[in-house]
Each structure stands twice: as structure tokens, then as C-alpha cells.
Amino acid sequence: MFCPKCGKEINDEAVVCIGCGCSVKSTQSATTAPASTHKPVPESSSTANCALLFAFLIPIVGLIMGIVGVCKYKTPSYKSKCTTAIVVSIIVWIISLAIVSSI
Ligand SMILES: [Zn+2]
Numbered sequence: 001m002f003c004p005k006c007g008k009e010i011n012d013e014a015v016v017c018i019g020c021g022c023s024v025k026s027t028q029s030a031t032t033a034p035a036s037t038h039k040p041v042p043e044s045s046s047t048a049n050c051a052l053l054f055a056f057l058i059p060i061v062g063l064i065m066g067i068v069g070v071c072k073y074k075t076p077s078y079k080s081k082c083t084t085a086i087v088v089s090i091i092v093w094i095i096s097l098a099i100v101s102s103i
Contacts, residue, residue, distance in 0.1 A: 048078040051085035056092060063089035 008019030047069045055062030069082030
């Protein structure tokens with residue numbers, strides 16, 4: 001092969017040009033992309049959001065979804081969201097019971 005810089009004929013196996021000293025190693029093998037490490041799949045926040053929503057609308061559903069979410073989620077922010085949903089569900093439940101019993 002010939003050096004791409006100075007044009008001097010060099011050995012095909014050569015890594016560096018004997019004429020100018022520049023690197024002539026084929027870039028094909030050099031640019032091998034690093035093996036993609038399996039990064040954790042981001043968790044869906046849908047259960048946490050639904051639990052929070054239902055906590056206000058239908059406390060029993062919010063409570064169940066919150067418990068499911070706490071067990072399911074590994075992401076701390078989602079876990080705390082579900083814990084909030086459980087607490088809110090219980091509070092809303094107590095308030096609604098108080099309203100119903102006072103009527
Ligand atoms: Zn050269």
C-alpha cells in the first residue's frame with residue numbers, strides 16, 4: 001500500500017509510515033464501537049401517577065395501586081410517590097368517611 005500522507009510505498013502490515021512516520025493503520029479495526037452494556041430500562045411512572053390520581057378520586061384504588069407500586073418500583077422517586085399515594089388515599093378515605101357519617 002501507499003502512505004496517504006507522503007505517498008511512499010510501505011508494507012501492507014505497517015502501522016506507521018517509514019517515510020513520514022504518520023499512522024497508516026487502517027481505521028476499520030481501530031473504530032470498533034464498545035460493546036453496548038445493557039443499561040437498566042427506565043421504569044414507567046404510570047403506576048405511580050395513577051396511584052396518586054386515584055388517591056384523590058377513588059381512595060381504595062389509589063391505596064391498592066400505591067401498595068403495588070411500592071412493591072414493584074426500584075426507583076426511589078417512584079417508590080416515594082406511591083408511598084405518598086397510600087398516605088393520601090388513607091387521608092381522603094378518612095375525610096370521606098367523616099363526611100358520609102356526618103350527613
Ligand atoms: Zn508517509
